[in-house]
Amino acid sequence: MKKLIVFISFLSFCFLSVQAQDNKANAAKLNKQAEAAYHRVQTNTNRDSLTVYRAVVDGITYSLKCEEYDRMPNRKGKMKTEFGEQNMLRVTTLYPMLIDAGQFLLKNSYTKVEGQKALELYLTARNNPMVIDIPDESGIAAYYLAYDYLKSRNFRMAEKYADLAMQYEETAQASVEVKAECMGEQMKNAEDSLQYLAVLAKLYETEPTNSKYFSWLMKFYQHSTARFNIESFIDHQLVNDSKSAVPWILKGEIAMQAGRWDEAIEAYKLADELSPNLIPVAFNIGVCLNMRGLEIRNEVLEKQQQGELISENDYMIYFADARNYLERVRAKDPRRNKVDWVNPLYMAYTLLGDKIKAQELEALTNKFKK
Template sequence: MKKMMIAAMMLLGTSAVFAGDSEPLKAILKAKTFAEAESLLKTNLSQLANAAEKAAAYNKLVDLAMDKVGKEQAVINSNQMAVQFKQGKVEAYDTLGFYNAVYNAMNNGMLGNAFDQQPNEKGKIKPKFESSNSNRLYNIRPQLINGGQEFGKKENQAEALKYFGLYVDSSEDPLFKGIDKTKNPDQYLGEVARVAAVYAFQNKDLERANRYCDVAMKDTAVYKEALNLKMYLMQQGLKTKTDSLQYVETLKGIYAKDPKNEQIFATLANMYGSLKMASEQTQFINDKIAQDPKCFSAWALKGQNAMNANKLDEATSSFKKALEIDGENVVVLTYLGFTINAQAGAISNDAAGQKKLYEESTAILEKARSLDPNREKANWSYPLYQCYYSLYGANDARTKEMESLNK
């Protein structure tokens, strides 16, 4: 009797170890369409016995999505051959269905892999689907870009973000860790990440926008544009002084990695100014000039600060240094003209000296006018009016023209 009980226990133990698929998994694996399988998975995910079953269920979704991809891809290939060899006819295919299937296959493959990588009951990690899914899904990954472009043309920002975002997210997903990217580097990642960041910002998803900017900034081809967007995004969240100080620290970190970037320098210097950190700003600008005497932004900012402090000689000298580097910067030309006018006004008892200064200013401001005739970059018309009025009088046609522009 005792032996029979032991045998029965062993039998029960064997049944438990080698139990078959759960009923929810069986139902999912029997599904004929992606929509049916997806619905069953969403409803029964918590009822699946373990991570292995969840991985199998997600893999079923990948299989069904890939069936759709293969079907439409066959038509696409046939159409390409028909066009190339001018034989046969071009057939319509389910364009959106194809892109949706690509997205569904990729997304569910990544979700399923998270379960496929979990230890089994013996504590061993033995992924069942990683190898096959990694290869077949990586091959169709570029179609996510086409899908994003398709929805972008339709001005569907949310869908465009979905596709471009998945392309970026999948670049570092563990499912593809075995892909040798050194032989076939991802040449599209930087630009797609930049575009995804723009769409994320338009969709008010600042977290994703910042994350995609970080990816784009690793690509030298799009670094500058991505950096512009990154700094703009960071500025959107500045509500308190604490936020601004944290932004300054972030900028300092970015600047430390790219110390020759004048755009970062100028932004950081202006932040010091807006936070009334005058000593830090002055030191920062002077250090930059000492390190790089040809830095246009540093001389321009030094001149602007001196102008605002009514240190006219220093302002004039700094602006002229800036213009030696970039002689066609309309803003600096206008500031220089304004500063020289102020110098002229300060020596009203020296008519000859005053006239000489106004003539110098006139030449500078007329150059600004020629470069920016519609005053889109700087309002050169007011200091030029001062010059004409002082040199030619109130009734001169040139003076009246400037007067009309300033009304």
């Protein structure tokens, strides 16, 4: 029995010795491969992007694997690293480049899978001690993956990475959009529709002047039912929060799209009273006032041609009101970052007969056209 125990112990010792030698041999081999990849990155910069980004992925992959083998115990059971400093140098240099590598590789169909793996490598390597001091851009990597999987209609993977990206402030909003699109594509029953509508409503509340969110809502309500119709949605929003500008903005958008100018003006003005800092709302009021003024002007001109005595004040007050709202927009958004107020304001001044102001704006319209 003792001989058997001694024999087993001897075999175990031999196995561990061979295993330790294999670990060091593997570490040395991976170190050479990692160094070769690192060298390709250093020498091919600004030449061949595909070679560089593939080398970035290889350099990280080999360095992490090298570190893993290098930290395994030797024959005496002790850990003695040989390539730690080299691995650390390569990882800290190449790891921040992985997201750019992923983006680049995703662009072409023949390297798309490589791009996905590059971004996934960024995420899986994030817990490695060697990258602990490198700024965390996991949200960006996850968002790029979510968006790419959405485009290829792999909704399960798109939602998986969207959920991760939503945890990071810089990618939260964009990731919710991906999540919403996934939900919209996978609706099968009323419960799915309710969940999707809840996400849409939340998105619209965060940015009620976003045309994309409005179009999603309109698409959802394109085929209204007794349970799902836009009027019920607006009424529900008003009941839930009567002091919110959101349902009034939505009401205004719908009326504006349909050319119901008076209804749109009324709704937008209520929204403006509740949230006077929303520049697109004041802009839309100005546009709707111009359009309603034009309608009345055409009606007045037609009646005047028939011999009726009608005052021009019936429509001039609309252009004057439009001017006031659009000048307010101009003061708040002089560089037109939010809305392009030049043409509507030019129209208001022209129809009011204010040639001096119209000429000032005409220079801007011409400059914009160039």
